[in-house]
Amino acid sequence: MIQPITDQEKRLAAIAYLFGFVSGFFVLLVEKESHFVRFHALQSVFTFLVLFLLTVVLEFIPIVGPIGGSLVVLFSGLYGLFLVNKAITGEYYKVPHLGEIVENQV
Numbered sequence: 001m002i003q004p005i006t007d008q009e010k011r012l013a014a015i016a017y018l019f020g021f022v023s024g025f026f027v028l029l030v031e032k033e034s035h036f037v038r039f040h041a042l043q044s045v046f047t048f049l050v051l052f053l054l055t056v057v058l059e060f061i062p063i064v065g066p067i068g069g070s071l072v073v074l075f076s077g078l079y080g081l082f083l084v085n086k087a088i089t090g091e092y093y094k095v096p097h098l099g100e101i102v103e104n105q106v
Contacts, residue, residue: 010036012037013041014040016043016044021052039103042105046102047083051075
């Protein structure tokens with residue numbers, strides 16, 4: 001029987017997105033049992049690590065790089081809020097392209 005997702009699990013999953021991949025790593029270290037929390041924490045790590053690396057790479061491109069990097073940072077913040085909302089409502093939202101990889105790892 002599938003266990004319902006508790007409010008505590010929802011909050012912990014949401015925390016995984018608050019500070020990008022850093023909070024995702026922290027939540028992965030703390031939570032060992034909840035599939036829901038581990039899914040969101042690992043998805044946070046993958047998603048925000050990719051976005052961080054994209055920002056770093058863009059910074060090396062003259063003129064358009066800093067602008068592109070700033071847009072990626074803005075997108076990361078907004079997407080993070082969107083993902084917090086998905087976690088807090090108890091949804092197993094999969095980030096496009098990365099969500100399937102994460103699900104196979106959890």
